[in-house]
Amino acid sequence: TAAEQFLSMDRQQIMHVAHETLAGHLRAILGTMTVEDIYKDRDAFAQQVNEHSAVDLAKMGMNVVSFTIKDIHDEEGYLDALGQERIAQVKRDATIGQAEAARDATIRSAKARQEGETAKLKAETRIAEADKDYKVQKAAYDAETNRRQAEAELAYTLQQNITNQQVRAEEIQIEVIAKQKQIQVQEQEALRKEKELEATIRKPAEAERHRIQTLAEAKRFQTQTEAEGQAVALRQVGQGEADATRATGLAEAEVTKAKGFAEAEAMPCKRKPKPGKTITRPPFYWNSSEGCQMWQRQWPNRWPRQSAS
Known part of the structure; x- marks a missing residue:
């Protein structure tokens, strides 16, 4: 394990092992690439070194955080010559690039101006169209606004008339109710006066009439009773007289009969x-x-x- 490998080593020794591991992978990768490839594409070269060494370093408990190639040179100056050529090429390419860039800039500038003018014209056209559309829409909006305002005013007038009619109807209803109340009050007053008249005039008159009628009935009953009593008395007197006459006759007959009996015996x-x-x-x-x-x-x-x- 990594602990067993580095247990007896100090920091410098551990760094040396890591450096040698990276150097070994670096030499192995250099053997597979041309000088031009190494010089021209350092990033690809560094990427390959990082990928190949990461496995071995991981076994040691390490990982590559960053690997960058600062410089490449040789003792013969080959790489320097390649560098000069490269520098010249770069300068040439830079000059050409500048010219092309200027040309392209001019073209792009002209094109940009043209496109700008076109865009400006289009923009102005769009602005004009937008202004026209705005005016048309504004006119339509104003017309719609005026129409709605007129409708609103008409509706307000109609509603005001309806409200006035409703208010007048309510007022008439209130007046009707007031009249009804007044009529009720008058009826109650008339009823009160009627009751007062009944209590003060009619009832006493009715009571007097009833009293007189009662007295008349009593007098009539008394007269009738007296007449009936007199009739009964007369009948009784007549009956008594008749009974007395009959009794007298019977008595006289009995006397006569008794006399006859006496005379007969004698x-x-x-x-x-x-x-x-x-x-x-x-x-x-x-x-x-x-x-x-x-x-x-x-x-x-x-x-x-x-x-x-």
Whole structure:
């Protein structure tokens, strides 16, 4: 492991091992590339060294953070000559590049000016079109605004009229309610006066009329009762007189009958009436001791059967 390898080494020794590892990979990669490739493409060369050495360094517990080739030279001056040529080429290319750049700049400038003018004209055209569109749209907007404003004013006027009508309708309704209230008050006042009139005039008059009617009824009933009583009394008196007359007659008859009985007993029996003969005098008894039979009269005027002696 890395700890076992570097356990007995100090810092300098560890750095030397890492340096040698990188140098070995560097020499191996140099053997596969041409001098021109190495000189011209240092970044690719450094990238290959970094990639090939990273595996071995990782086994040692290390990793390459950055690997850069500062300079490449040799003892024969070959690389310097390549550098001069390269410098001349670079200068030439730079001059050509500057000329081409100036040309391109001029062309691009002219083109840019042309394009600028074109763009300006197009922009002005677009501005004009935009201004025209703006004016058209503004005119349409103004017309629409005016139309809506007119509609709004008309709607406001209509709404105001409707509101006024509603307010007037409410006022009329309030007036109607007030009139109804006034009528109710007048009706209540009339009812109150009617009740007052009823209490002060009609009821006393009605009470007086009722009193007079009651007195008249009582007087009539009294008169009728007295008349009926007098009639009953008269009937009773008449009945009594009749009863008295009848009683008197009966009494007189009884007296006469008694007298007849007495006379019959006192009178000797001369003859016996024939059966069935009507007589006007009272009946008589047949005195058995004198050889007469006693007869008992049966009313009216029938001779009774002869009783056994």
